[in-house]
Amino acid sequence: MSSDTGRFLLLLLPLIVLQLALLAAALWDLVHRERVRGGNKWVWGIVIVLFNIIGPLVYFLFGREE
Known part of the structure; x- marks a missing residue:
């Protein structure tokens, strides 16, 4: 792996972790909500x-009924 590829992956890693955390939290909430x-x-x-990062945020802002 070249050093440019390594740097690029290090820059992407926080976004990947954020996406996976939002995806998991939103799906968990969706399954457990009546x-x-x-x-x-x-x-x-x-x-x-289907909509990375934005999809879970839209769900948390507009999809949940309190």
Whole structure:
């Protein structure tokens, strides 16, 4: 591995960890929550999985019913 590739991976590592943490937290919350806005958990699951970083944030901001 060249030093440029190593530096690039070190820069990406925090974003990868953030994405995985948000993905896991959002999916866990979705599975354990009885109701979500719009009433369709499948749609929120697709949004969470397909839209990296933004999908889980959108779910936490707009998808959860309190």
